[in-house]
Amino acid sequence: MAGRRQPTALLEANGRKHLTEAEADARRDQEVYVASPEAAVPPRWLPKKLHKEFREIGEILLAAGLYSELDRDVLGQYFLARERWLRADKLASQAIRDKDETLAQKWASTQNTYFRQARQCAESMGLSVTARCRIVVPQALQNAGRAGPEDGADEFTRKLRARQAAALEAAE
Structure with a gap:
């Protein structure tokens, strides 16, 4: 079974596949490149209190070459899911302190849902160690x-x- 198609620059850097100039040019013509923006601008729907952190993380991702305008919504969803996870965590902790097992169970389930959403967004943006390890450097x-x-x-x-x-x- 064939692997995922790799960029021409990566193939050439690895040195395992030797392409003629014509083959390399034809491959490059088929590749899609998205220019990096000058700054990470938060989406309008993101709450204002999360804008500062969005810009900070966005600038780090920009410097690492892992961010484009197409990633804006995913990064915003990460911050929103993380914020909701924190809120659900506080409410679950309060229910546990109050010894209300039913409410604690509901909030723990909600907390788990938001955590999975935040983790999935983080993985797709390269915000976790495992996601960064998948970035291929020859x-x-x-x-x-x-x-x-x-x-x-x-x-x-x-x-x-x-x-x-x-x-x-x-x-x-």
Whole structure:
């Protein structure tokens, strides 16, 4: 079974698939690129008290290259679900303190629903460790810039390392 289609730049960086210039150009023409916005602007429907935090996290995601305008609603839904989860947590805790098991059960169920919503949005935005681990960074790019330029290597290796270091800087 074939895996998910990977971007041409990733295929070239991995070095496992060798494409001709024509094949690479044809693949790039089929890829969809979305320009990153200059700033993370919260959606209008998001409560005003969540706007500051939206902008903070949005700027972090922008710097990491994980945010576009298309992600605005998902990030807003994350903050809304998290806010509702916190509210349900307080009400569940209050019901537990009052020893009202039925009400505590209902609020715990509601709390679980909001937690799942927040976690799903966080996963899709790269806000969790596991989601960030799924972001593919080619091993060649990670290691190339770390080696010293002059460690007894021949001319070809030095040029290759310089090229890989340039690609690593461009990727960051």
